[in-house]
Amino acid sequence: MTEGWRHTAKPFAWRRSLWIAALLTPALLVMVLFVLWPLLSAFRFAFYEFNGLRPSGFIGLENFRQVLFEKPYSDWTWNAFKHNVIAFLALMLFENGTAFLIAFALLKALPGHRVHQVIVFLPVVLSAVIVGFLWKLFLHPLFGLVNQLLGLVGIGAIPWLGNEHTALGSILFANIWHWLGFPALVLLAGMQRISKDVLEAARLDGAGDLALMTKIVWPLIAPSVTIVTILTFIGSFNWFEIPYVMAGLTGSPGGSTDVLGLYFYRTAFGSTTTGIQDFGQGSALAVLMFVFVAGVTAIALRYLRRREIEQ
Amino acid sequence: MRDRGETIGNGAIQLLLAVNAVIMIYPLFVMVASSFKTNAEIFSSPLSLPTHFSTANLEKVWTETNFVRYLANSVGITAASVALILMFSTLAGYAIARYRFRLSSLVLMFFLSGMTVPLKLAIIPLFIQLDTLGLVDSYLGLVLVYVAMGIPSAVFIMTGFLRTLPRELEESARMDGASELRIMWSIMLPLARPALVIVAIQNAVPIWNDFFFPLVLITSDNLKTLPQGLTVFVGEFTTDWGVLFTGLTLAALPITVLYIVLSKQFISGITQGAVK
Structure with a gap:
């Protein structure tokens, strides 16, 4: 690529190296100081006991044993993990499902479709803290917008965030409102790459919207579906900000909204209810989360890529 | 027959989009409208428009809280982080894209592998690292974390873009005896502006909105960022909903205005990476 100037620069080889290095x-x-070194340390720390901020002794797999198998830690870990799994499934079905329908609707390029893209993406640019607090106010049992609107059609006041059965779902709803535009526009971009000829040919063969959606568009956007699925998975298992803002650090009520991100934060940095912080256990949790997410992502990518080729 | 089916289909699609647009916009509309209401008005008639535009909430937020300070902190931290990301990643991307050297692909691989690292999960060692350097509870510590987080994908984008620039420009300047620095600064970099805009937006939005790193790294009230400051603010005014809605509206305002002006760049910047 640089054939032309290589010999002209040769006499100045050391100056050239210095320049590139600079x-x-x-x-x-x-990168070395704030990514590579912390990352390597994160793995190392998981095998140490901590005294405050400093590692005090090597204890092998003890931290892992505690968070996975020793009560009450193991109960907290598995309870949080369960909610991450629920969040992933719910977001795949409701967020990405709705996003797919909206993308398909926008693909038709009917009047107003450009404005709609801007509208659906607007919450995406807002901070999760703003979105979380906004919906916390709206979901207030007495004065919140949601119950006020439901009251108009005769539905009584529901304590959305105060009830163990509705809290996680309510938080997921706020999350879907926040992020819907992202998968919608990613899937739309995928759909727009399908050649016009293919869509036109299907139309001429008499395919209706439903057939077009399921038989032509869905298989042909497999690469976009792969990316959206992987990002949803990673996002679900790193979920922190909206649960923190809407349900608090302990995943109230009664741990019904606790997720691994909250549990990890409580373990690592302490909280008024769980008491002292434990960097050793926290590191073990971080390593487990990293290995789990990276492992499942790698396996899922292989499977999803194969699916792309078959279709 | 087909035409009629088509019309009904399109009507259904427009209805779906209209409902979705209302769900997306109406909550934000209520947020803005409520910021002009008194507390009593919000509780007694939450769905109605404000009867008169009261700026009492606004004055309260401005004078009784640290809101302006939080806003200024967020502006400063975002600007400094994005500036450093642009500078460092352009230099590194330029070296990888425009020169051939032995370790070039290894260096690029190193940066790319950084894209897969969730830095949140390395927060414990990162905290200890910053504590050792005396950078916990400081602007610099937070900025360095954001720069580290932004560099991998920024180097990826800059390298890709700088590789596409024609070699002839560079060659002829070199023939004229221009220094490498001059060639980079006055000839190549001005051409990289579109990529710089994408990198800037792609990084500015998550940094501006971030809550996790300030939560862990910043404790002094005077150093807090806007999202972090909001949590303080909400704690203080729990029952004063007029003030709360005003705070949320003000916090959302700067980025919303920018987004409406630059929506195309925002959308392509944020979905960049997921859209190929």
């Missing part, structure tokens, strides 16, 4: 140094330095 260009790379700032970025590499930040």
Whole structure:
């Protein structure tokens, strides 16, 4: 690629190396100090006992044993994990399902479709803290917008965030409202890459909207579905901000909205209810979450890529 | 027959989109409208428009809270982080894209692998690292974390873009005896502006909105960012909904205005990576 100037630069080889090194140094330095080193330490720390902020002794797999098998830690871990799994399934079905319908509707490019893209993506640019607090106010049992609107059609006041059966679902709803535009526009971009000829040919063969959606569009956007699925999975298992804002650090009521992100934060940095912070156990949780997410992502990518090729 | 089916189909689609647009916009509309209401008005008639535009809430937020300080902190931290990300990733991307050297692909691989690292999960060692450097509870500590988080994908985008620039420009400048620095600064980088805009938006939005890292790293009230400050603010005014809605509206305002002006760039910047 640089054949032309290589020989002209040869006499200045050391100056050239120095120049290249100078260009790379700032970025590499930040990466080594604040990504590579912390990441390697994170794995190491999981095998240590901690005394405050400093590791005090190697204890092998003890931290892992505690968070996975020793009560009450194991109960907290599995309870939180269960909610992450529920969140992933619910987001796949409701968020991505709705996003798919909206993308398909936008693909028709009917009047107003550009404005709609801007509208559906608007909450995506807002902070999860704003979205969380907004919906917390709206879901207030007495004065919240949701119950006020439901009251108009005669439905009584429901304590959305105060009831163990509705809290997680309510938080998921706020999350879907926040993020819907992202999968919608990613799937739309996938649909827009389908060649016009294919869609036109299907139309001429008499395919209706439903057949077009299920037989042509769905199989042909497999690569976009793969990306959306993987990002939803990673997002579901790193979920933290909306549950923190709407249900608090302990996943109230009664741990019914606790997720791994909250549990990890409580373990690592302490809270008024769980007491002291434990960097060793926290590191073990972080390693488990990382290995789980990376492992499942790798396996899922292989499966989803194969599916893309078959279709 | 087909035409009629088509018309009904399109009507159903427009109805679906209209309902969705209302669900997306109406909550934000209520938020803004409520910020002009008194507390009593919000509780007694939450669905109605404000009877008169009261700016009492606004004055309260401005004078009785640290809101302006939080806003200024967020602006400063976002601007500094994005500036450093642009600078460092452009330099590194330029080296990888425009020069051939032995470790070039290894260096690129190193940056790319950084894209897969969820830095949140390394928060414990990161916290200890910053504590050792005396950077916990400081702007610099937070900015360095954001820069580290932004560099991998920024280097990826900049390298990809800088590779597409024609070699002839560079060659002829070199023939004229221009220094490498001059060639980079005055000839190549001005051409990289579109990629710089994408990188800037892609990083500015998550940094501006971030809550997790300030929560862990910042404890002084005077250093808190806007999302973090909102949690303080909500704790103080739990029952004063007029003030709460005003705070949320003000917090949402800057990025919403920017988004409406630059919606195309925002959408392509944020979905970049998921859309190929």
